[in-house]
Amino acid sequence: MSSLTAEHYLLDIKLRRERVPSFDTYPFSLPAVKELGTLKLHPKVTFVIGENGSGKSTLLEAIATAWGFNPEGGTKNFNFGTRRSHSELHAFLTLGKSVKRAKDGFFLRAESFFNVATEIEKLDAEPANAPPIIASYGMRSLHEQSHGESFFALIMKRFGGNGLYILDEPEAALSPSRQLAMLARIHQLVGMKSQFIIATHSPILMAYPEADLYQIGESGLVRTSYEETEHFLVTKAFLGNPARQLALLFEWDVR
Structure with a gap:
């Protein structure tokens, strides 16, 4: 699919391997x-x-950056930083973009969403001639909600479609029923012309039928089917016979 005919925004990513100083x-x-x-x-x-x-x-x-x-x-x-911890990987990536331009977008990092919520409150405390930022999140402070509620408010209220959404472990604070939602x-x-890139451990989320799954192994990122993922196999085995799986687990020497 060429960049001229594609309906999505980000076609591929490429590691400029010739520029990498060392893979060690x-x-x-x-x-x-x-192996990227x-x-x-x-x-x-x-x-x-993975x-x-x-x-x-x-x-x-790195893709988001x-x-x-x-x-x-x-x-x-957003242009804030509580602690510079991101790697230099983004500088070695080339993004294959289509001619389509995303009208919306968001990068969700489960581990630092608290910092995003704090930044929203900080910006809204400053004088402005525009509606408060929190209006896009449901008009309720994200800090006044549980972690799961704030994640859900982001996805349900802030995401508006026609966008690129990069989500890192969005299930971290969500119950199984909220993951289904x-x-x-x-x-x-997706029906509103959105594209998602998601890192997850959730076998519920990765069951989405119209998706590519890349599993990270010794040979790098390998495209796989849902039923072949470790997440599916382990969950299926456990739920199929919890007593047997627990018996085997408790006999296992973890030292």
Whole structure:
């Protein structure tokens, strides 16, 4: 699909491997990055999944930063930093963009959404000739809601469609029923010409039928089916016979 005919915004990402100083140092030594060449993105939903420490969050952060989002989260209009912790990976990525221009967008980092909420309150406390920013989130302070409620308010009220949404573990604060509601909202936004890139551990979210799933392994990012993911297999085995799985687990020597 060419950049002229594509209906989505971000076609692919490419690591400029010739510029990488060493694949033995962070972040280039991460499994998600070490074998990265060109990663094609689904027009609707792309999932990046993998074990803790595999580099999925670092990769999403780099994509978001290269797109112009604030590394700690938010929109392109956010420009704050509580602690510089993002890697230099974004400087080594080339984004394949289509001619379509996103009218909306957001980078959600579960671990730093508190900082985004604080920044919104800070900006709204300053004199302005425009409606308060919190109006786009439902007019209720995100700090006055539970972590899960604030995540849900973001997705249900702030996301407006025609946008690129990069979400890093959005399920972190959501109950299973809220994750199902998030799936429905994602589908609604996809119908409104939105594109999602999501890093997740949730077998509920990654069940979205119109998606590409890239699982991070020793050979890097490999496209896989939902039923082949470890998340699906482990969850299915456990729910199929919890007593047996617990018996096996409690016999396991974790030392």
